[in-house]
Amino acid sequence: MSAGATLAVRLFLSSAGEANDAVIVGDIRPAGLDGTEQHDILIPCGSSPEPTSYAVTPGRYLVTATLPSGLVLTENVTAVAGRRTAVDFVMTDSPYETHSWQYLMGNIEPGRVYHGPAPIPLAESVASRSMVAAAAGPDGVVPDTAVDLAALATWIGDAEPASCSFASVLALRQQASGQGVVQALARGEPQVLPAPDVRGGALAPLYRFGSHGPLHAPGGPVGERQFLVVEAAGSLRLVTLPLPWGAAEVEVLINLRQSPTGSAVAVTVRDPVAGAGLAYMSQGALDSAARLFAGLRADAEETPGAAPAHPLATAAACYVLLGTDRSPGETYWDAWLEALAEGSPRLSDGAILRAVRTLRRASAPPRLREARDRLIEAFERGVPLYTLGLAWLVDGLSAFPDDPECRRRLDEVRRLSWLADMREPFLILDLRQGST
Structure with a gap:
């Protein structure tokens, strides 16, 4: 009987000196009629993740990683008897290093779309829920400098309980401005958030929150329901913040130019598993x-x-x-x-x-x-x-x-x-x- 083999599976993300640990789901399928088939394997992701090993019989295999966006990555490998064969998926083409988590979750396009020679196609339908904040120039390119992030996002750390009823939230559509929405919801002092670091891309600002409120900004009273009011280019969004989430941070991506999902605002929890x-x-x-x-x-x-x-x-x-x-x-x-x-x-x-x-x-x-x-x-x-x-x-x-x-x-x-x-x-x- 031949010795068994091992496949060591992981997925690399780009790194900006921060933790990007996550876990996604995949499969191991034999290329032929014989071999070991394993469904719903767990694949660690990060800037330098420790691979997870899976025992298989020697032979050729197709290993797949199913991303949260629905995209499926594949690797063809040969498992050799008595050896540990590396299966490395690579997703290091995030448009910004600070957005690698968002890229893994499928909320932002790859770097070549944002930084390549071709202009980014702009979403034009209402169904895309676009929040494009700047018009393209004659060359079809939207310059980062044309985007005004001032007063883009206002954090409500403690919402009035009565304002969270269905009738009250429906009535927010009658408010003339984002400020009106904020005043109708807030029990504590709302806070206009400063623009995120421009190295993260002015067309895709990324706001981060912890258990005590927004990071890199003064905190405030924190209640049981927290919201973010986002206003840009005539569009207005009310964003529910899932806080607090233990020790995990929460990210809010506002995609002013293009989102692969069509969602202009995406909220993710940087919980390695959840x-x-x-x-x-x-x-x-x-x-x-x-x-x-x-x-x-x-x-x-x-x-x-x-x-x-x-x-x-x-x-x-x-x-x-x-x-x-x-x-x-x-x-x-x-x-x-x-x-x-x-x-x-x-x-x-x-x-x-x-x-x-x-x-x-x-x-x-x-x-x-x-x-x-x-x-x-x-x-x-x-x-x-x-x-x-x-x-x-x-x-x-x-x-x-x-x-x-x-x-x-x-x-x-x-x-x-x-x-x-x-x-x-x-x-x-x-x-x-x-x-x-």
Whole structure:
């Protein structure tokens, strides 16, 4: 019998002297009829990641890495008996070194698009939700110097609870300016953020936030709901910030020129595991997302019934787990739903998840009534943090077409969903579309 072989898999990102650690999902498939097939392998990413080794039988293999954007990278390799064969994917062509995480997540184009000789094609349709802030010159190039980042983004660190209701958020469309939106939402002192370092690209400014608010800017009172109001070229966005997220930073990319997804604003969490999991979730790749969130299962089994240490991450995991649920009975994460709903009253996602779980398992009128009441309770807690929560609330309330209370609330939820960028994991609302 021949000795086994090993494939050591990793993905390189460009580095600007900062950590870029992440984990994505891939597959190992034999090139012929014989060989070892492994699905949903975990691939470490970073500026100098330590590879993860997978045992295979000797032979030729096709190794794939599925990026959160949906792009699939491939490498053909030969696994040699008794040897450890390196499988190195390379994604070092981010347009800016500081944007390598955004590039991995699929929110920005490769460097050749931004810095090559050909002009960047500008998004022209309303569906692209473009926030282009400058016109191209005669040569078709938009100069960085033409972009005005002054007062582009205003941080609301502590939103007034009443302002987060569906009716209040829908009413924000009537505000004449971004400042009006800020005043309608803020309970604490809002803060106009300074322009990010221009080395990161004036056409794709990147704002970063920590547990105490924006980095590289004075902090302020931090509440349970935080927002960013973005205004450029006549467009106005209300951006939900998933803060605090433990020790992880949150990035907000404002792509003033072109986005491969069509989203002008993208929010990502620089959590080594959950970061890519959230991106998979927003693309509908729930099985891939579930692979990354699987680590939370071990935590739940070690401390059954314990309250989630990180409610926002737990809510994301529950969306994925409930979306891929195939179990007929109780699961280890059912306790999470109850803990989220009861322990985080301003996180309406917990109430949405519990209501949807109740509805899906309802087989008798009493359980249907309970699901109906829980859906109404979820609505009353205000707009969710996750875009998927908005979609699930629409589905849940639609299950009661003859109930006037559900119909009234469904109308508001639907109207808000028309403003939402459904391609993003966190709720981003298009309050006003510019003329560009």
